[in-house]
Amino acid sequence: MSKVLVSDPIDQAGIDILSQVATVDVKTGLKPAELIEIIGEYDALMIRSGTRVTQEIIEAGTQLKIIGRAGVGVDNVDVPAATRKGIIVVNSPEGNTIAAAEHALAMILSLSRHIPDANASVKRGEWDRKTFVGAEVYKKNLGIVGLGKIGSHVASVAKAMGMKLLAYDPFISTERAEQMGCQLVDLDLLFQQADYITLHIPKTPETTNLINAKTLAKMKPTARIINCARGGIIDESALAAAIKEGKIGGAALDVFDSEPLGESELRSLGKDIILTPHLGASTTEAQVNVAIDVAEQIRDVILGLPARSAVNIPGLGPDILEELKPYMQLAETLGNLVGQLAGGRVETLTVKLQGELATNKSQPLVVAALKGLLYQALRERVNYVNASIEAKERGIRVIETRDASARDYAGSLHLEATGTLGTHSVTGALLGDKEIHLTDVDGFPINVPPSKYMLFTLHRDMPGIIGKLGSLLGSFNVNIASMQVGRKIVRGDAVMALSIDDPLPDGILDEITKVPGIRDAYTVTL
Ligand SMILES: NC(=O)c1ccc[n+]([C@@H]2O[C@H](COP(=O)([O-])OP(=O)(O)OC[C@H]3O[C@@H](n4cnc5c(N)ncnc54)[C@H](O)[C@@H]3O)[C@@H](O)[C@H]2O)c1
C-alpha cells in the first residue's frame, strides 16, 4: 500500500480521502533534518505553507511521486528540483480564493477603523473615542495589484462598498478589467492615486520588493497598503520607515519575508499597522476545500490517473484535463504500443492529432504519448512531468502535426515511431462510451480494443494461415481471446491483431515467423 506523509495541519476531510488508497502518517512540526530522514519511505507528501520542500528533501524522497500543496502558492516547494525528478507538484488554485479575498477586505476595514487597537484598548478597561477616529472607504480609490482570482473577488466586493477601482496587471486585458469595474492603469499611476493598495500577485523575481523606498515615495501620505499575497513583495524595513516618517498612512500585513515573523520593527508601529500570522486561507470552509481538492489529486496520482491542478505539467489545467483525460489514456496506450512494435531505440516520434484533437489545447496528448513510449524503458519513473525531459535526454525527436480535416472518427491520434529497427505506426480513437480502439496498425485498418497481452503479425493474406497460427499457439497452451485481420487488398499483405490471455512464452515468436506467409511477429504487453 502507498504511504502519504502529511507534514502540516490538514483538514480531516483530506486525510479521509487519502486513507482510501494509502497509509497516512500525520507528522507536523518536523525539522528539515527529521523530514529528510523519513521522506524516503513515502510516495506522496501533503503540505500547507509551514513545510519548506527544498532540493535536499526532494533528493531524499526517492519514492516520491507527488507533492500536494493544500493552498495556492507553491513558493515553499523547489518546483524545478521536483520536475527534474519527475515528481508532480499540485496545488489548490481556487479552494481558498474567497477566504484570502475576505481577509484582505477585513484588513482594509480594520485598518480604516483601527478595530484591532480600539478593541484592545476597551479590553484594557479604557474608553478612548478620540484616538480611534477612522476613515471611510466609500468613494476612495482602491488600487488592486494583480487582478487574478483573489484580486477579482476583492474588486467585486469593494465596488459594492462604493470604492473606485484601479488595477494593475500586465496579463489582463482592458476589457476584462472593465468587466470587473476596474480601470486598468500603469503601476506608477496606481501608486500615485490609490488611497488603499492591495497586493494579489505571486512572489516572482519581478514582484520581489515591488514595494520599496522608491515606490513608497510615490504614494499619498495617507495611503494604506495591504499584503495578503506573499512576504517579500514588500521591503519590510522601507515600509516601517515610511510609516514612522508619515510618508504613508499605514499597512496591514498577513505575510512576511520570513515566517514566523521574528524580531521586527513592524511590531512597534501602533495602530497604523495590523499584523496577522498568515491567516488568509484560515477559514473552516477554505481548509475543507483545499484539503479535499489536493487529497483527491494525490489519490488520483496514486491510482495512476492524472492530477487536475499540476503546476509542473505545462498546459494541463483542470478544465482541459477533464476534456482530455480519456484521450490522454489513448495517447499513452498508443505510445506504449508503438514503442514496443518499434523495438530498439526510437529516434523520432511523430504525433499526428486528427479531427477535433487538432487544437492547441491538445499539447498534453504529446506528453502522454511520450510517457507511453518511454514506459518500457523507465516504467513508473516516467510520468507527465518528466516525459518530455526524458525524451529530450534520450535524443528522441518529437514531430507534432495536426490535421483538423481528418474525419474518420471525431478525433483520432496517429503515432509513428522510427528507430534503429525500422518504422511502425498505430492509430487509435475513442469509440462508443469512450472506449479505446486501435483503428490502424502499420497502415492496415483494424478495429480492436487493446488488451493487456497482444500479438501482431505481418503476413501474406492467404488461405490457411490463421488456422496454422491458431494451432501453433494452441500447442504452446496460449489461449486466443480475440483475433482480427486488417488488409488493404485481397491476398496482399495483411496485419493480424490477436488478444491473448497470457504473455507469450519465450521462443514462440521465432516459431511464429517460421510459419509460411508470416513475415514478422510482435508481442506487446500494455
Ligand atoms: N495569505 C494567504 O493565506 C493566501 C491565500 C491564498 C493565496 N495567497 C496568495 O495570493 C496571491 C494571489 O493568488 P490568486 O489565487 O489570486 O492568484 P492568480 O494566479 O489567480 O492571480 C495572480 C494575478 O497576478 C498577476 N500578476 C502576475 N505577475 C504580476 C506582476 N508582476 N504585476 C501585476 N500582476 C501580476 C497575474 O496576471 C494574475 O492575474 C498568490 O501570491 C497566492 O499565493 C495568499
Ligand SMILES: O=C(O)CC[C@@H](O)C(=O)O
Ligand atoms: O496554508 C495556508 O494556510 C496558507 C495558504 C496560502 O498562503 C496560499 O498560498 O494558498
